[in-house]
Amino acid sequence: MSAQGLTPERREKVQALVLFGPPGSGKGTQAKLLMQCLGIPQISTGDMLRENIQADSPLGREVSGIMRAGALVPDEMVNALVEQRLASPDCARGFILDGYPRTRQQAGALHNWLMKRNIDELVIHLVVDYNSLITRLTGRRQCPQCGTLYNLISRPPKQGEICDKDGTKLVIREDDSAPVIKERLAAYDRQTQPLIAYFREEGRRLLALDANDVRPQELLEEICRAIREDARGS
Numbered sequence: 059m060s061a062q063g064l065t066p067e068r069r070e071k072v073q074a075l076v077l078f079g080p081p082g083s084g085k086g087t088q089a090k091l092l093m094q095c096l097g098i099p100q101i102s103t104g105d106m107l108r109e110n111i112q113a114d115s116p117l118g119r120e121v122s123g124i125m126r127a128g129a130l131v132p133d134e135m136v137n138a139l140v141e142q143r144l145a146s147p148d149c150a151r152g153f154i155l156d157g158y159p160r161t162r163q164q165a166g167a168l169h170n171w172l173m174k175r176n177i178d179e180l181v182i183h184l185v186v187d188y189n190s191l192i193t194r195l196t197g198r199r200q201c202p203q204c205g206t207l208y209n210l211i212s213r214p215p216k217q218g219e220i221c222d223k224d225g226t227k228l229v230i231r232e233d234d235s236a237p238v239i240k241e242r243l244a245a246y247d248r249q250t251q252p253l254i255a256y257f258r259e260e261g262r263r264l265l266a267l268d269a270n271d272v273r274p275q276e277l278l279e280e281i282c283r284a285i286r287e288d289a290r291g292s
């Protein structure tokens with residue numbers, strides 16, 4: 059069945075989709091595709107934090123150094139940001155979490171929030187090898203004008219490092235430099251990866267998908283199939 063074949067009744071039960079995986083696993087790309095095909099919003103803590111930095115808000119000023127170093131922002135800040143966002147009316151029919159939760163404390167806070175509202179939680183774990191992550195992250199480029207993401211290896215622009223859409227020179231995200239990438243992956247191993255065992259212990263619904271050598275659209279189809287099977291089985 060195509061990704062579009064997920065009818066509203068079929069995904070009635072799946073309201074909170076948690077896209078889980080290391081930096082570079084494709085969470086952001088998949089969250090955007092899922093948002094289009096399911097019609098529910100993508101909530102990316104990374105994007106929200108970067109917007110705060112861009113707007114030079116008090117939160118942005120507090121977190122910019124932490125993010126530049128590739129470390130995790132304190133739980134209470136991210137939890138507050140997410141809770142505020144989830145209270146928006148557009149989240150009432152469900153939402154896709156991208157990059158949250160990333161610590162056990164965040165996972166607990168989210169779970170409590172969802173339990174109180176009787177919202178179902180489904181974790182989709184995108185599994186990618188370490189070497190592929192490094193290649194993907196070091197090749198990542200973005201258009202500073204329109205935000206389009208490219209990858210010099212897997213999704214190169216048509217010409218040099220220039221945006222196909224508006225001809226702007228592409229840039230490297232500040233935290234995509236080699237030492238910061240290493241730190242972000244280390245933070246994932248230390249603080250986020252252990253959540254998988256925690257999700258299992260807690261009996262959370264968890265689907266693991268091999269996201270190594272698969273095109274984004276194919277992975278989307280697989281995710282949609284997995285969601286459908288989960289809805290049937292739960």
Ligand code: ADP
Pocket residue numbers: 080081082103104105107124125128129130131132136156157158159160161164233242
């Ligand atoms: P990636 O998954 O590629 O690292 P993100 O945009 O999700 O990219 O995150 C970028 C940075 O934002 C992280 O390195 C971290 O500093 C901060 N961040 C994002 N989400 C969280 C979170 N849930 N908890 C703590 N810090 C976060």
